[in-house]
Amino acid sequence: MKIRLLLLFMLSFSVSVFSQKKELKTAEKSLKKEKYTEALEQLKVVDPMLADMDAKLKEKYYYIKAKALRGDGKNWKNDKPAARAYKELIEFEKENNLKKYLKEAEAELQKYVQKFAASGSKFYKEKNYKNASFQFETVYALSSRDTSFLDNAALSAFLDKDYDKSIRIYKKLLELGYTGIATQYRAKSAINGEYMYFSSQKEMNNQVVLKAATNPEVYQTESRAGDVVKNIALSYIAKGDEQGALKAIGEAKKLYPNDYTLIISEANIYYKLGDNEKFLEGLRKAIELRPDDPLLFYNVGVLTLEQGYIEESIKAFEKAIELKPDYADAYNNIGVAILEKTKPIIEEMNENLSNFKKYDELNEKQKVVYKEALPYFEKTLELKPQNENTLSTLVGLYELLEMYDKQKEMKARLDAL
Structure with missing residues (x-):
């Protein structure tokens, strides 16, 4: 009985192997005739037998599959599945110490890697960041040693405003121990x-x-590890997740305790959360780090002006000018900051429309503020003679100050642009 059972098993095994070889041969013939769709259909018949195949037949199966998916190489939709199939073939051959198709498969896979990398770079230059991120991530999926492309994928996702994706990829880079050193x-x-x-x-x-x-x-090259941690924080900030951002900034500051971008970003978050003390503390820390950087003082001026700290913003813009005397935008923003002082005056004027004496007093008070702001806008125009916004502002100020000849001159210059 045992002999009979053994015989039946051997016969069954022989039939199975014969069937596998037959179907693979049929698929191979279709491949040689360049009937790629037929070859893939014939491989589907072999799929259920794959688990029982010996290594050499499996090797042939993976090879036919990769070649059939590649086809004539003209259909870009097949690029990714074909590349994956070549990768699968390479991994199988290496695991089983087989080499029949290894050289060819590695060459073909490298062509796809280069193709996706070039495509990603092209999309990036065109500012098509969504597709750039997809292509760069595909490069890494096909060639895991190319971690720098995963870094590119994360940056592209960030620029595409897909912050969840950028966070996911940057975190993966940290898990991989990525440094970017090359x-x-x-x-x-x-x-x-x-x-x-x-x-x-x-x-x-x-x-x-x-x-x-x-x-x-x-x-x-320098390590990118700290930048990766920092970019996670910036992704959370862009996403509007303040708590996630503060946590990520805390991690980033362990590597970059004196990073200006992190300190300013953290300060701004604290402002949004209503913690003005920590907001100003952050700005002071940033100034400590870059006492001779006019751009830093300008940025501090912009931030404090946006948050309503008029005097602090003016001091910051003045310091920027001290460090860079031709800083036109800083002059302009001092003027803008000074004009902010008119808001409570205008509100009070609106409350005293029927009180002519009080209204006139407030109107004169308002003109004093306009006169204070005027020289800063005039200096801005001196440094940027063709600035449309400055010309428009001066047209309005000269009218309010009843300087009609100057108003006419500015109007003519504005019309000439």
Whole structure:
């Protein structure tokens, strides 16, 4: 009885192997005839038998599948499934110590990796960040050693305002221990002295030997780990998740305790949460870090002006001008900040429309503020003679101050633009 059962099993196994070989041969014939859809349909018959196949038949199955999906290479919709199929073939061969199709498969996969990378770069340059992120993430999915493309995918998602995706990818980079540190090879062109970058030291050395390049260098790029943590925080900020942002900023500040962007961002969040003390504390810390940076003082001025701290904003803009005397935007914003002082005066005027004496007093008080602001707008125009907004502001101020000749002059200059 046992002999009979064994015999039946062997017969069954033989029939199964024969069937697998037959179907694979049929699919292979279709592939050779470039009937790619037929080959894929025939492989579907083999799918249920895959678990029982021996390694060499499976190897052939994965190869036919990859080639059939690739087809003539003209249908871009097949690129991703074909690339995945080649990756699957490579992984299977390596796991089973097989090499029959390995070289070809690796070459084909590399072509797809380069294609998706180039496509991602093209989309990025076109500011099509959604597709750029998708393509860069695909590069990493196909070639996990290319973690820098995952970094590109996260940045593209951020620029596409898909903050959940950027957070997800940046967190994945942290889990992978990504640093972004890479070895770079560069030398100066013998023709124009500009830097030329190479993919390997051998390639660079060849150009030096040929005297096409000089001053060869091998150097390491700086770590991106801190920037990744920082970008998670910025994604939470952009998303409007204040608590998530504060938590992420706390993590980022462990690596970058004196990072200006983080400190300013944290300060702004505290303002939104109603914590003015921590808001101003953050701004003071930023100034400590960059006491000679006019842009920092300008940004502090903008933030404090937006939050209603008029005197603090004027001081910040004045400091920006002290450090950069031709800072037109800082002059303009001092004028804007001074004009903010007219708001309570105008409100009081509206409450005293029938009290002519009081109204006239307030009107004169308002003119004093306009006169105080006027020189800053005039200085802005001196530095930016074609600025339409400044010209419009001056037209209005000269009218309010009854300086009609100056108003006429500004109006003519505005009309001439």
